Amino acid sequence: xxxxxxxxxxxxxxxxxxxxxxxxxxxxxxxxxxxxxxxxxxxxxxxxxxxxxxxxxxxxxxxxxxxxxxxxxxxxxxxxxxxxxxxxxxxxxxxxxxxxxxxxxxxxxxxxxxxxxxxxxxxxxxxxxxxxxxxxxxxxxxxxxxxxxxxxxxxxxxxxxxxxxxxxxxxxxxxxxxxxxxxxxxxxxxxxxxxxxxxxxxxxxxxxxxxxxxxxxxxxx
Numbered sequence: 001x002x003x004x005x006x007x008x009x010x011x012x013x014x015x016x017x018x019x020x021x022x023x024x025x026x027x028x029x030x031x032x033x034x035x036x037x038x039x040x041x042x043x044x045x046x047x048x049x050x051x052x053x054x055x056x057x058x059x060x061x062x063x064x065x066x067x068x069x070x071x072x073x074x075x076x077x078x079x080x081x082x083x084x085x086x087x088x089x090x091x092x093x094x095x096x097x098x099x100x101x102x103x104x105x106x107x108x109x110x111x112x113x114x115x116x117x118x119x120x121x122x123x124x125x126x127x128x129x130x131x132x133x134x135x136x137x138x139x140x141x142x143x144x145x146x147x148x149x150x151x152x153x154x155x156x157x158x159x160x161x162x163x164x165x166x167x168x169x170x171x172x173x174x175x176x177x178x179x180x181x182x183x184x185x186x187x188x189x190x191x192x193x194x195x196x197x198x199x200x201x202x203x204x205x206x207x208x209x210x211x212x213x214x215x216x217x218x219x220x221x
Contacts, residue, residue: 032116038093042112045218046097053210056108060097064109064196067174068139075134078127078183079109081194086113087123096194101207105179105200108211112219113192121164124187128166131185137170143179145172150182151205154212161216162186162193169205182208191219 049058063084070076080086084096096111115123137145149155150167158165167184181198182205195215197208 032090032092034094035092038114039095042093042095042114045221046095046110046112050214050218052099052108052214053207055102055106055207056211057100060099062098063096063111064098064107068137068141068143070134070137070139072134072137074130075137077130078134078185079194079196081113081127081185081192082109082111082183082196084111086111086192086194087126089123090116090119092116101199103199103201103203105198106203107198109194109196109198110215111192111194112215113194115190115192117190120187120190120192123192124164124166124185127185131166131168131183137172142176143172143174145170145174145179145181150184154182154184154205154209157209157212158184158186161213162188169203171202174200178202184208184212186212186216188216188219193219 047060052058065083066079082096084094086094091113093114094112096109098107098109100107114120135147137143137147147168147170150169154167158167164187165184167182170181170183173179177200179198179200180203181196182203184195186193193215195208195212197203197211
């Protein structure tokens with residue numbers, strides 16, 4: 001893993017804003033078009049009863065949407081890939097789903113996006129910069145989330161299983177209720193893997209690591 005990239009990604013969070021997508025990494029490359037067969041293959045991987053950790057339903061559901069809208073544009077950018085809105089430049093295939101967990105309000109959002117050339121690396125670098133500029137999440141209605149580095153064991157797992165990884169954990173209140181979220185963005189070869197593990201009662205970093213391992217196996221299939 002590139003240490004400089006990791007340090008940029010120690011602070012993170014996100015939300016949804018489609019307009020942010022085109023600004024992350026520049027405009028779409030006119031010479032590259034999504035491949036229908038490759039896209040269908042990613043959808044198949046995510047929908048064909050993946051081997052998720054105990055406590056997660058293997059039945060894929062609709063792509064996740066953030067339950068808040070942060071005021072900070074950088075915070076709005078980093079969850080787009082997990083919601084199926086990965087950076088567009090040189091994108092060749094993309095799919096996103098969510099899976100339900102058995103803890104209170106637990107859910108994991110997964111996005112896979114494949115790129116031509118070395119664009120996956122460039123896009124992860126852009127997302128890492130956005131993470132570095134998002135130090136807290138505030139949203140109308142009582143949403144306040146503090147951003148902290150991912151726990152060391154999860155960072156070490158990233159060193160072992162991915163080419164590059166950035167991420168952070170968010171802890172605080174969602175519209176007044178306790179809320180937690182782990183955000184992980186990984187490059188595996190030409191693929192950008194995005195994962196958001198969230199819950200009302202809190203999220204276990206060990207389970208986040210197990211989810212990441214399972215999703216990376218899908219990405220390499």
